[in-house]
Amino acid sequence: MEDVVVVGGGLAGFRFAQGLREAGYDGRVTIVSDERHLPYDRPPLSKQLLAGTCTEEQCALPGDAPDVSWVLGRRAERLDRGRQVVVLDDGTEVAYDGLLIASGRRARPWEGPVPASGVHTMRDLADTAAFRSEIGPDAKVVIVGAGFIGCEVAATLRKEGVDVTVVGVAPHPMPVMGPEVGARAMRIHEAQGVRFRLGRGVAGFEGEERVTGVRLDDGELLEATVVLVAIGSLPNSEWFADAGFSMDQGVVVCDATCTVLDGDGQPVAGVLAAGDIAAWPHHHGEGAVCIEHWSNARDMADLAARNLLLPVGERAAMAATASVPTFWSDQYDVKIKSAGFLRAADTWTIVEEDVEKPSLLAEGRRGGELVGAIAFNMNRSIIGYQRQLVAP
Numbered sequence: 001m002e003d004v005v006v007v008g009g010g011l012a013g014f015r016f017a018q019g020l021r022e023a024g025y026d027g028r029v030t031i032v033s034d035e036r037h038l039p040y041d042r043p044p045l046s047k048q049l050l051a052g053t054c055t056e057e058q059c060a061l062p063g064d065a066p067d068v069s070w071v072l073g074r075r076a077e078r079l080d081r082g083r084q085v086v087v088l089d090d091g092t093e094v095a096y097d098g099l100l101i102a103s104g105r106r107a108r109p110w111e112g113p114v115p116a117s118g119v120h121t122m123r124d125l126a127d128t129a130a131f132r133s134e135i136g137p138d139a140k141v142v143i144v145g146a147g148f149i150g151c152e153v154a155a156t157l158r159k160e161g162v163d164v165t166v167v168g169v170a171p172h173p174m175p176v177m178g179p180e181v182g183a184r185a186m187r188i189h190e191a192q193g194v195r196f197r198l199g200r201g202v203a204g205f206e207g208e209e210r211v212t213g214v215r216l217d218d219g220e221l222l223e224a225t226v227v228l229v230a231i232g233s234l235p236n237s238e239w240f241a242d243a244g245f246s247m248d249q250g251v252v253v254c255d256a257t258c259t260v261l262d263g264d265g266q267p268v269a270g271v272l273a274a275g276d277i278a279a280w281p282h283h284h285g286e287g288a289v290c291i292e293h294w295s296n297a298r299d300m301a302d303l304a305a306r307n308l309l310l311p312v313g314e315r316a317a318m319a320a321t322a323s324v325p326t327f328w329s330d331q332y333d334v335k336i337k338s339a340g341f342l343r344a345a346d347t348w349t350i351v352e353e354d355v356e357k358p359s360l361l362a363e364g365r366r367g368g369e370l371v372g373a374i375a376f377n378m379n380r381s382i383i384g385y386q387r388q389l390v391a392p
């Protein structure tokens with residue numbers, strides 16, 4: 001193998017290239033990214049970078065940048081599988097004999113009309129800078145979407161005393177954690193002064209040049225000087241949509257070795273995928289699952305780097321420990337950690353709780369079987385669950 005091409009300059013692409021070099025691969029590696037920056041870490045965007053407690057430079061990913069050819073500010077437009085080339089937006093063709101698909105996701109935009117300014121999403125450095133620049137002392141911020149990013153941004157802004165209202169369609173915030181944990185999380189936020197409008201949708205935005213409010217579907221009008229739309233993400237899969245790969249909800253499906261599968265479910269030699277753009281067969285999922293967590297991107301990239309250098313039949317599967325998804329989130333002085341595939345749970349039980357600290361430990365089960373655990377300020381407890389939840 002002489003020419004490895006990576007499409008996507010995020011965590012997965014960066015780690016993969018580091019892994020190839022660590023494994024002794026000395027052929028060409030080209031990373032194509034439509035961002036102008038070298039890869040950086042996204043978790044601080046809604047936390048430290050937004051708070052101003054770290055700089056853009058301090059969002060660098062761990063470890064030295066790998067020795068590769070960087071093609072920055074260029075988008076992959078098309079994959080020609082027959083000729084083994086990636087076609088870029090300026091018509092350049094980049095030939096590969098090994099390819100990593102690591103193009104991740106983008107913020108899901110609001111589908112209806114929005115005022116010309118004041119309505120933001122958050123996925124990259126520029127998004128955080130633009131949103132931050134509009135938050136003055138009298139800002140009234142409405143966050144549309146009560147998932148992790150929405151709640152993290154609410155926490156970051158409330159620590160500065162900014163007026164924040166969070167709107168969400170589910171009856172509790174961060175719905176993947178279940179109603180019991182969600183209700184506790186909501187109380188923590190409310191104690192810090194966040195207002196919630198839950199179980200409600202957004203009908204539209206008020207204002208033409210600049211946003212002035214958010215109209216809810218029950219008619220209530222929330223005054224807003226700045227809005228963050230945090231309603232999930234969309235996969236960046238358009239560039240390989242015609243390549244004949246197996247796809248699920250817009251992401252490419254791999255086997256447990258991170259090798260991409262074709263439409264017949266057969267591994268495609270030389271083509272692997274990692275991170276937020278890839279689904280793989282987790283034992284608690286129904287079919288392949290896409291896990292949009294930092295640690296999943298890292299683990300898949302590490303494995304893909306080892307496997308690309310091996311023939312398809314000799315590739316290692318996701319190691320048992322790496323197959324347990326883990327997630328963290330920082331909100332106020334609460335460190336949220338999870339283990340397992342939380343979406344699989346049909347019931348959640350709080351097994352330990354200290355409201356004053358606050359801390360809690362919750363177990364998620366499906367049909368009685370443990371599938372996930374969540375801890376607030378109980379980091380050590382989650383390690384035990386990581387061990388329990390490894391693939392059989």
Ligand SMILES: Cc1cc2nc3c(=O)[nH]c(=O)nc-3n(C[C@H](O)[C@H](O)[C@H](O)COP(=O)(O)OP(=O)(O)OC[C@H]3O[C@@H](n4cnc5c(N)ncnc54)[C@H](O)[C@@H]3O)c2cc1C
Nearest residue numbers: 008010011012033034042043076104105236275276293294
């Ligand atoms: C605000 C925020 C906070 C987060 N906080 C946490 C957290 O606390 N804990 C946690 O576990 N996870 C968190 N995450 C999720 C985590 O950051 C992602 O799981 C991780 O970034 C996925 O990495 P990736 O490399 O797969 O994709 P991405 O980071 O999306 O990188 C993909 C890269 O490919 C580029 N690209 C896309 N299409 C093309 C194309 N056609 N051609 C060229 N380049 C292309 C993109 O611009 C991007 O640079 C957070 C995410 C965000 C946005």
